[in-house]
Amino acid sequence: MVDKIYGIGVGPGDMDLLTLKAVNVIQNADTIFVPISKEGKASVAYDIIKTIIPENKKVVELLFPMSKDVEFLQKHWNNAAEKVMEENGTVAVVTIGDATLYSTFSYVWHIFTENKIDVEIINGISSPFAAAGILNIPLVEGDEKLAILPQGKDLERYLEEFDTLIVMKTNDLEEKLKNLKDKKDNYLVGVVNRVTSSNQKTALGKVDEIDFEPFKDYLSLAIIKKLK
Amino acid sequence: MVDKIYGIGVGPGDMDLLTLKAVNVIQNADTIFVPISKEGKASVAYDIIKTIIPENKKVVELLFPMSKDVEFLQKHWNNAAEKVMEENGTVAVVTIGDATLYSTFSYVWHIFTENKIDVEIINGISSPFAAAGILNIPLVEGDEKLAILPQGKDLERYLEEFDTLIVMKTNDLEEKLKNLKDKKDNYLVGVVNRVTSSNQKTALGKVDEIDFEPFKDYLSLAIIKKLK
Known part of the structure; x- marks a missing residue:
């Protein structure tokens, strides 16, 4: 039975956006679990951290398929959680971005909590923040509201x-x-794909000035700012 | 005239939540600017990074007073921006949390951009994420909406x-x-003050179970989750 599970956000893509704490915990965990969306497909989270993982460290893949079938998903989440809970010692379960915001980790987090296992979250930089940084625009200032x-x-x-x-x-x-x-003159739109990774793409402008073709990817996001 | 300005989020309080990139840029900048809200008052951001600053590094305070008087604020923002722009070499302007979300940095960021100065944002962990981590609850999952x-x-x-x-x-x-x-049974409320700092306080429960007295501080926040 596992002693402690760290849910670690490894940020959006650039290894240098890992926190000191994340690096320390990953390097000292007995096992590192990395999410994949399909058997045989590379793990984006693993790609971010692979250069900091000590040699001979046990790295195990966890399958989180993309699906709308809740029963099918639940089965995979249970399997993934079982795999982690059966481990010995301390384990790091890594996830891109932050573990608290739309993370694959949240699906297993619940199961760990129900099983009364000690879970600690190590936050990571979330992609909307990194996207605002790369686009060189603040997300919100003063008393502005964000959704x-x-x-x-x-x-x-x-x-x-x-x-x-x-x-x-x-x-x-x-x-x-x-x-x-229809309201294009009222808004500034920034779109970013795979922010801070080596494949990053960005565009910033009125919505009808943007070619969305390069952004047809799940790891894209848009920031829409009302012009004042 | 300054060569490059880094707007650096140093996270919510725990030094170990700095990113590798933030540490690297802070340690190599010619000058580090730290915000204060009042003359003689300690800088929260400086407190987070003080142990990683090399000896003899030039550290300069920037005054960002708390006020609702826009003209008064604008004068201080201009003064702060001037102080940074007059510097030589590369400078780090640090801010708690993340530089893109309600940051003091955004007030001077505009001025730097208008003056065509090279600005690079180094993201930091934002307090709502750290608070969710500490409370051990996800912020949002699946298709949930966040405001x-x-x-x-x-x-x-x-x-x-x-x-x-x-x-x-x-x-x-x-x-x-x-x-x-009035709707207390429909919501779970988490409140956190100075998250991840040595003075951190937390509470989690229905709103009428929470004693808000210890949270009367600007560096507090609440996470309100609809129960399902």
Whole structure:
């Protein structure tokens, strides 16, 4: 039985965005679990940390498939959690971005908590923040309101009311933002794919100036800022 | 004239939450600027990084007073920006949390951009994420919506619609959350003061179970989660 589980956010892509704490815990854990979305597919989180992992460290993949079938997902989450809980010593379960925001870790976190296992979260830099940094724009200032809408859910409803809106967790930003075009002069849009990684892509402008083709990827996000 | 300005988020309080990149840039900058809110008052950001600053490094305070007088504030922001821009070499301007979210850095960032100075943002862990980690609860999962409302602005309006709401940037959380009491059984509330610092305080429960007295401080925040 595992002694302690660290849920570690390894940031959006650049290894140098790991925190000192994350590096320390990863290097000292008995086992490191890395998420994959498909058998045989590389782990984005593993790619971020691979150069800091000591030789001969045990690294184990955890399969978190992409699906809308809740029963199918639940089965995989249970399997993944079992695999981690059967381990001995302390383990690091890594996840891209931060473990508290739309993370694969949250699916197993619940199961660990129900089993009364000691869990500690080590935060990581979340992609919307890194995207704002790379685009060189603040997300929110002063008394501005911010909303994060996965898949752009209810975007129309909040467009007028929020100063900044973030759309993430979709591989079709263009479709989610298409209604913005009627109001394009009121908004500045920044889109970023795989922020801070070696494949990073960015665009910033009015929505109709942006070519969304390079951003058709689940690891893309949009920051929508109301112009004042 | 300054060559390059780094806007660096140093995280919420624990030095180990600095990123590798932040440590590297701080240690190699010619000058480090640290914000204070009052002459003679300690800088929270400086306290986080003081043990990693090399000896004899030039550290300069920047005054960002708390006020609602925009003209008064603007004068101080201009003064602070001038002070940084007059420096030679590369400079690090540090800020608690992340530089893109309600940061003092955003006030001078604009001025640097207008003066066509090279600015690079180094992200830091933001307090709501660290608070969720410490409380051991995810902020959002799956397709949940998140809103960040400074001073709890329009909280009533969004209470039903969002899965998670964050209230920050107020020193009176109790006042901002008082209307929640009528609906207390529908929400879980976590409050954290000075998250990850040596003075950290936390509470988690229904709103009427929480004693807000220890949280009357500007560096407190609340996470409100709709129970399902």
